[in-house]
Amino acid sequence: MPQIVVLTGAGISAESGVPTFRDADGLWEGHRVEDVATPEGFDRDRATVQRFYDERRAALRTVEPNAAHRALAELEETLGEGLLVVTQNIDDLHERAGSRNVIHMHGELLKAMCRSCGAVVPWEGTLADEPVCPKCGAADLRPDVVWFGEVPYEMDRISDALADAALFVSVGTSGAVYPAAGFVQHARRHGARTLELNLEPSEGSHFFHESRQGRAGELVPAWVR
Numbered sequence: 001m002p003q004i005v006v007l008t009g010a011g012i013s014a015e016s017g018v019p020t021f022r023d024a025d026g027l028w029e030g031h032r033v034e035d036v037a038t039p040e041g042f043d044r045d046r047a048t049v050q051r052f053y054d055e056r057r058a059a060l061r062t063v064e065p066n067a068a069h070r071a072l073a074e075l076e077e078t079l080g081e082g083l084l085v086v087t088q089n090i091d092d093l094h095e096r097a098g099s100r101n102v103i104h105m106h107g108e109l110l111k112a113m114c115r116s117c118g119a120v121v122p123w124e125g126t127l128a129d130e131p132v133c134p135k136c137g138a139a140d141l142r143p144d145v146v147w148f149g150e151v152p153y154e155m156d157r158i159s160d161a162l163a164d165a166a167l168f169v170s171v172g173t174s175g176a177v178y179p180a181a182g183f184v185q186h187a188r189r190h191g192a193r194t195l196e197l198n199l200e201p202s203e204g205s206h207f208f209h210e211s212r213q214g215r216a217g218e219l220v221p222a223w224v225r
């Protein structure tokens with residue numbers, strides 16, 4: 001079990017040019033969450049939701065990991081299985097920086113899920129043109145992301161790792177979305193030291209032993225060194 005669990009949010013990818021959710025030009029600016037990130041929104045207006053994720057998938061090819069992603073990948077080289085990164089992000093910047101021990105609790109943009117046969121397949125292209133599932137041939141693919149009201153991925157593995165961790169670090173997250181926002185309390189209840197690295201205090205800052213404000217691209221390498 002990992003001694004260190006690092007939870008990351010949109011803030012760690014901000015310096016790579018990936019928009020966050022709640023900041024001024026955040027993702028939710030152009031769209032109502034319930035329209036584009038809920039199963040109901042998908043049933044109501046499938047094309048808008050597919051386009052929303054197609055745009056984000058295309059934009060992923062124009063960005064690179066930053067110093068914060070790279071510092072965590074270097075730390076994994078030292079600690080191996082001793083470090084687990086749990087990310088709320090659906091981008092692949094942790095992996096492109098070299099991290100391997102990563103859980104995408106809210107899914108991945110570069111994967112599609114077939115609603116008819118359940119297959120999960122790598123997906124680089126678009127879904128708005130309603131391509132067919134490579135496994136069953138049904139034209140019923142959706143982004144493999146966890147929408148509001150849906151159960152996040154690998155919650156058992158995550159809660160076991162939090163309970164065993166000596167140190168829990170949260171990077172670039174506003175602490176507004178559950179169950180991720182509750183991880184600090186879970187880790188602390190099991191005796192972990194808790195540290196927040198964020199541009200500004202988050203909704204859960206008061207739950208942490210220590211909270212450092214600043215940009216992830218500076219704070220994370222400084223913490224790792």
Ligand SMILES: CC(C)NC(=O)[C@H](Cc1c[nH]c2ccccc12)NC(=O)[C@H](CCCC/N=C(/NCCC(=O)O)S[C@H]1O[C@H](COP(=O)(O)OP(=O)(O)OC[C@H]2O[C@@H](n3cnc4c(N)ncnc43)[C@H](O)[C@@H]2O)[C@@H](O)[C@H]1O)NC(=O)OCc1ccccc1
Nearest residue numbers: 009010011020021022088148149172173174177178199216
């Ligand atoms: C709005 C909120 C109140 N609603 C919820 O939390 C809901 C409902 C709910 C459940 N439990 C509750 C309890 C209380 C109240 C509500 C609930 N939760 C759910 O529906 C979840 C599912 C939620 C997942 C939804 N999908 C996402 N994403 C994928 C799609 C997509 O990406 O499109 S959520 C999405 O929004 C969240 C955005 O938050 P952040 O990443 O933190 O980004 P944000 O912009 O908010 O903040 C950025 C931060 O970075 C900082 N920053 C900016 N730049 C930098 C910088 N350069 N450096 C450092 N920091 C920086 C900023 O200051 C800021 O603080 C992320 O989780 C992200 O993944 N499912 C569930 O609960 O199922 C049941 C269950 C639970 C447990 C066990 C079993 C079953």
